[in-house]
Amino acid sequence: MPARALAEDRLRRFLLRRRRGSAEVEPPPIGRLLAETLDLAARLVSAGSGFIALNDPAQRAHGQPGTLTLVAAFGQDSERRVGQPLLRAGTTNDVEPAGEALGGDDGLVDEAMSGGCTVLRPEAGREPARIAVAVRLEHAVSGVLVFSARRGRQLAARDVEIIELLARYVSRALLHAV
16 A cells, blocks of 8 residues: 555645745645655565654644654555654553554654654564654754564664665755745
């Protein structure tokens, strides 16, 4: 099943940013690019599921912590989960965890949101290996790109490099879209 992304009208609020010294800039259509990037990554690293989650800059502007929302995903239940908030470690609310079926969250996302790349390589036969990489807009971490390897497969150093490269590509695409 191909990756899905939020409809352009719903995705737009995640992309509205202010450029230094200028007014808000209206972003071009980007949802298809995000979905195609996930599809490419799935083929290159043989991932079973993955997603891109971004924070809502309007929430941050009002002093709220900036919940991450799945803006594009592939894998089990991805079509239904796109657009839902991603529950992060140590948080609770009444919404079903959007990331659980797509790779879960045990602090992996929070580590990536601190600005880096985090790889989880569990023992063979346990849960799938996962990677989370920060998505940056200018100097701020604005989201995360997460992939889970297919069951029984580990992430090689090459896979990690490809996913880091794709996270930088997504970051640049989003930055240039605004």
